Amino acid sequence: MIRSALTALLLAAAAPLGAQTVVFTGGTVALGDGSEPIPGGTVVIRDGRVVGAGVGIPFPRDAEVIDARGKWVTPGIIAGFSRLGLSEVDLSAEGTTDDKAQNGPFSAAIDVAPAINPLTTTIPVNRADGVTRAIVAPNVARSIFAGQGAVIDLGADMDPITARRRFQFVELGETGAATAGGSRASAHVLFRNALREASELQRFAVAVSSGGDVEDRPERDPIVRDPNESRLVGPNARRSEDVLLTRFDAAALVPVLQGRQYLLVHVERASDILQVIRLKREFPSLKLVIVGATEGWTVADRIAASGIPVIASAANDLPSNFEQLAATWSNVGRMRNAGVKVSIGMIDDNDTRYLFNQRQYAGNLVGLQKVPGATGVSWGEAMAMITSAPAEAIGLGGQLGSLRSGKRADVVVWSGDPLEMTSNVDAVWIDGVRQPLETRQTKLRDRYRDLTPNTLPEAYRR
Amino acid sequence: MKRRGAGIAVAAALLAACANSPPPKKAAAIPVNEDPFPSTYRAYPGAPTVIRGATIYDGEGGQIDNGTIVLADGAIAAVGGPDTPVPAGAVEVDGRGKWVTPGIIDVHSHLGDYPSPGVESHSDGNEATAPARPDVWAEHSVWPQDPGFSRALANGGVTALQVLPGSANLFGGRSVTLKNVPARTVQGMKFPGAPYGLKMACGENPKRVYGNKGGPSTRMGNIATTRATWMKAATYKRKWDKYERDGGDMPERDLAMDTLRGVLAGKILVHNHCYRADEMAIMIDLSREAGYKIGTFHHAVESYKIADLLAKEGICSAMWADWWGFKLESYDGIKENIPFVDKAGACAIVHSDDPNGIQRLNQEAAKALADGRRAGYNISDAYAWRWLAINPARALGIADKTGSLKAGKMADVVLWNGNPFSTYTRPDRVWIDGALMYDAANPRLRPVSDFELGQPGEGDVK
Numbered sequence: 001m002i003r004s005a006l007t008a009l010l011l012a013a014a015a016p017l018g019a020q021t022v023v024f025t026g027g028t029v030a031l032g033d034g035s036e037p038i039p040g041g042t043v044v045i046r047d048g049r050v051v052g053a054g055v056g057i058p059f060p061r062d063a064e065v066i067d068a069r070g071k072w073v074t075p076g077i078i079a080g081f082s083r084l085g086l087s088e089v090d091l092s093a094e095g096t097t098d099d100k101a102q103n104g105p106f107s108a109a110i111d112v113a114p115a116i117n118p119l120t121t122t123i124p125v126n127r128a129d130g131v132t133r134a135i136v137a138p139n140v141a142r143s144i145f146a147g148q149g150a151v152i153d154l155g156a157d158m159d160p161i162t163a164r165r166r167f168q169f170v171e172l173g174e175t176g177a178a179t180a181g182g183s184r185a186s187a188h189v190l191f192r193n194a195l196r197e198a199s200e201l202q203r204f205a206v207a208v209s210s211g212g213d214v215e216d217r218p219e220r221d222p223i224v225r226d227p228n229e230s231r232l233v234g235p236n237a238r239r240s241e242d243v244l245l246t247r248f249d250a251a252a253l254v255p256v257l258q259g260r261q262y263l264l265v266h267v268e269r270a271s272d273i274l275q276v277i278r279l280k281r282e283f284p285s286l287k288l289v290i291v292g293a294t295e296g297w298t299v300a301d302r303i304a305a306s307g308i309p310v311i312a313s314a315a316n317d318l319p320s321n322f323e324q325l326a327a328t329w330s331n332v333g334r335m336r337n338a339g340v341k342v343s344i345g346m347i348d349d350n351d352t353r354y355l356f357n358q359r360q361y362a363g364n365l366v367g368l369q370k371v372p373g374a375t376g377v378s379w380g381e382a383m384a385m386i387t388s389a390p391a392e393a394i395g396l397g398g399q400l401g402s403l404r405s406g407k408r409a410d411v412v413v414w415s416g417d418p419l420e421m422t423s424n425v426d427a428v429w430i431d432g433v434r435q436p437l438e439t440r441q442t443k444l445r446d447r448y449r450d451l452t453p454n455t456l457p458e459a460y461r462r
Numbered sequence: 463m464k465r466r467g468a469g470i471a472v473a474a475a476l477l478a479a480c481a482n483s484p485p486p487k488k489a490a491a492i493p494v495n496e497d498p499f500p501s502t503y504r505a506y507p508g509a510p511t512v513i514r515g516a517t518i519y520d521g522e523g524g525q526i527d528n529g530t531i532v533l534a535d536g537a538i539a540a541v542g543g544p545d546t547p548v549p550a551g552a553v554e555v556d557g558r559g560k561w562v563t564p565g566i567i568d569v570h571s572h573l574g575d576y577p578s579p580g581v582e583s584h585s586d587g588n589e590a591t592a593p594a595r596p597d598v599w600a601e602h603s604v605w606p607q608d609p610g611f612s613r614a615l616a617n618g619g620v621t622a623l624q625v626l627p628g629s630a631n632l633f634g635g636r637s638v639t640l641k642n643v644p645a646r647t648v649q650g651m652k653f654p655g656a657p658y659g660l661k662m663a664c665g666e667n668p669k670r671v672y673g674n675k676g677g678p679s680t681r682m683g684n685i686a687t688t689r690a691t692w693m694k695a696a697t698y699k700r701k702w703d704k705y706e707r708d709g710g711d712m713p714e715r716d717l718a719m720d721t722l723r724g725v726l727a728g729k730i731l732v733h734n735h736c737y738r739a740d741e742m743a744i745m746i747d748l749s750r751e752a753g754y755k756i757g758t759f760h761h762a763v764e765s766y767k768i769a770d771l772l773a774k775e776g777i778c779s780a781m782w783a784d785w786w787g788f789k790l791e792s793y794d795g796i797k798e799n800i801p802f803v804d805k806a807g808a809c810a811i812v813h814s815d816d817p818n819g820i821q822r823l824n825q826e827a828a829k830a831l832a833d834g835r836r837a838g839y840n841i842s843d844a845y846a847w848r849w850l851a852i853n854p855a856r857a858l859g860i861a862d863k864t865g866s867l868k869a870g871k872m873a874d875v876v877l878w879n880g881n882p883f884s885t886y887t888r889p890d891r892v893w894i895d896g897a898l899m900y901d902a903a904n905p906r907l908r909p910v911s912d913f914e915l916g917q918p919g920e921g922d923v924k
Binding site: 088089090091092093121122125270295298315317318319320321322324325326327328329330350352353354356360363364366367368370371372373374419420421422423424440441442444445448449451458 | 610613617666768769785786787788793795796797817818822828831837879880883884885886887888903913914918919922923924
């Protein structure tokens with residue numbers, strides 16, 4: 001009952017308004033699936049979904065036609081790892097940040113969804129630069145577990161959540177060591193203990209229906225029922241006395257242990273990456289994703305063999321700490337060449353507001369192909385790394401991130417090549433709904449565009 | 463050679479002036495050594511070189527297609543079209559399909575004083591023990607082995623940079639301008655003949671840092687402390703001016719006041735960290751009261767609101783392309799700040815303040831260029847290069863030596879492997895004082911800091 005009610009609610013939230021057929025004609029179309037751009041392509045969307053994209057796609061006569069000649073048409077960019085919607089002003093503006101609970105009692109049980117504010121001004125600014133979805137993770141505070149992250153859309157409405165509690169986020173590198181009391185060894189013991197405590201409660205959890213449940217149907221089949229409401233915390237769920245986690249936190253890790261919720265693990269150092277790969281062998285049911293992986297290229301073959309996807313920070317080339325000594329721009333390309341499923345996120349970077357830099361970084365990876373001794377990626381692959389690849393990393397590739405038919409209609413029209421900073425966004429659709437591109441910034445721009453004194457102060461101009 | 467000779471000549475003239483004074487009743491003033499940590503930088507040897515067939519942006523707004531540039535004896539010998547005379551035996555560089563620009567100059571860097579890895583042992587950028595510390599000199603914190611210098615060179619095409627103290631203090635201390643040439647000592651990197659700068663700060667940072675450490679704790683407190691410090695400096699200056707004129711007993715020396723006296727004498731340039739328009743206007747009045755000139759407002763996120771005032775006052779703004787909202791005083795940042803300041807006839811500079819951003823200032827300029835054009839300000843690519851070259855050179859007082867491709871200036875030159883406003887472009891070669899300091903095709907022409915020797919990824923393309 002709960003499940004069906006929730007499903008209905010999610011379906012309602014996901015249903016786009018003003019759904020109709022829109023066709024984009026004559027533009028250079030990039031599908032976002034790794035293929036190279038198609039000149040003179042057509043994209044057709046209807047009822048919030050992509051109907052088709054490519055050359056000579058038929059469309060109904062009454063469709064709204066967007067003339068994209070001279071333009072580029074792509075899927076919306078997905079922020080591969082972010083804290084978007086959790087922070088209005090990052091420093092010294094109390095009340096505006098919700099990315100971590102420094103003095104709170106909970107860790108793994110934390111769910112970022114209620115904290116996401118779709119009216120945060122960071123959302124329209126990124127939307128106006130072609131970012132349409134974001135993977136949003138909480139930050140760790142006093143535990144290695146940060147809590148459960150969500151996938152959001154950047155639409156101008158009050159329903160930002162695409163997939164709630166999509167993953168748990170854990171720190172097992174330098175940050176993990178610090179939150180675990182001061183060492184990586186401690187972090188690993190805490191991690192194993194947490195899974196032990198979860199496994200105690202697992203006896204009271206619902207059975208895993210099938211291994212395939214986790215894929216691709218977030219709105220119809222929410223993968224995790226709210227641990228805060230589950231009978232996992234009821235009177236029958238007896239626990240041993242030897243526990244460190246609160247009952248809520250332990251309960252929140254049950255779906256991780258069952259492989260029903262992704263586990264994003266932040267590590268950078270090569271040896272830390274290998275420890276994560278070992279975890280996969282120790283707990284085969286974990287659905288692991290490595291986040292960061294600055295030194296991934298040095299152990300790329302082993303990551304590839306593990307099948308664990310990586311959401312990397314593309315722009316790391318400095319030994320900014322001792323877990324990133326081998327940092328290089330070639331990390332992404334070398335992992336990709338070794339067969340690792342790589343996407344780009346904003347880990348180790350400004351994760352609350354500059355998500356629009358992902359397209360710049362993707363362009364830089366393309367440019368690397370011209371640098372002797374470096375390893376870049378093709379244009380199509382670079383575009384995929386900021387669209388379909390992050391969606392695939394957390395099992396939403398069937399829904400999001402490309403212009404393949406059936407995907408959610410997140411479409412951006414650009415004035416030129418989207419991986420060039422000299423190109424701007426002309427128009428954005430999310431779930432098939434055309435989006436406003438006005439922001440606080442554009443309003444300030446227009447107020448101060450002309451500084452000639454007027455009959456009234458600037459405060460009267462808007 | 464010429465430059466060093468000139469320095470000696472000036473010193474000799476000063477000595478002669480003292481010797482020739484009429485015999486005073488009191489003992490003659492003993493001159494204070496104003497350069498106790500002199501530059502030991504020497505240009506490395508370079509071969510006479512000609513680059514042919516490139517698109518040249520001269521850094522002052524000019525463009526030459528199919529251009530020729532000749533470098534000889536550390537200087538730019540000639541710049542022109544295909545008919546430019548070339549000395550026999552010059553090394554030929556094929557510039558077809560490539561771009562030549564003056565090296566990028568970053569007016570705001572903390573390389574060396576906040577080096578990588580960014581661990582506590584390396585935190586040397588803020589003498590946050592009292593709000594007025596004009597006695598400290600950034601060069602005494604610069605670690606020449608910061609791996610960031612090499613990234614700024616090889617990825618960023620940065621040939622000179624100003625390293626500033628941080629902004630915790632109202633008076634942060636003296637800055638230093640460096641050639642981006644590796645050396646064992648900071649003296650070995652100091653830009654010969656570059657004036658010192660004084661880092662000042664307004665706004666949030668000083669009041670945050672000192673709010674619980676005896677103040678100032680408010681913006682009005684910031685201004686009061688700043689004014690009081692300048693008043694002390696005026697007294698000190700009178701005392702020392704009199705001594706230097708009349709001789710007698712040498713007054714007590716005060717390192718802090720020495721720096722401020724240098725500012726009041728016009729020898730040290732003021733670099734004022736300031737975000738908000740209203741605060742910049744207050745600092746302008748304050749500078750007038752104290753008797754100094756503000757050279758450059760740094761960060762200057764709201765310069766667009768008072769671009770007319772800044773143009774009238776002849777004050778440069780050093781800005782980011784799109785940073786905003788990371789604290790409240792940056793909340794009103796707009797993407798058109800740089801072009802709007804330029805449009806008003808004020809001096810616009812793209813700066814980094816960041817070890818990553820310094821590697822792609824050209825791309826940041828591209829963003830500003832595109833956003834300006836979108837807002838109707840149509841300027842050429844070549845004109846926009848001023849934001850990276852002659853304007854920062856002016857702000858640092860070195861525009862007579864570098865910052866544009868004019869015959870006789872230092873041969874600080876970048877050959878880019880494509881259009882430098884493209885994300886796909888990187889430096890192909892970089893010359894500093896005519897010496898080839900980076901060549902993408904030659905792994906031996908890529909600096910590797912001591913710190914990176916023997917570490918994973920040593921000598922890798924970063």
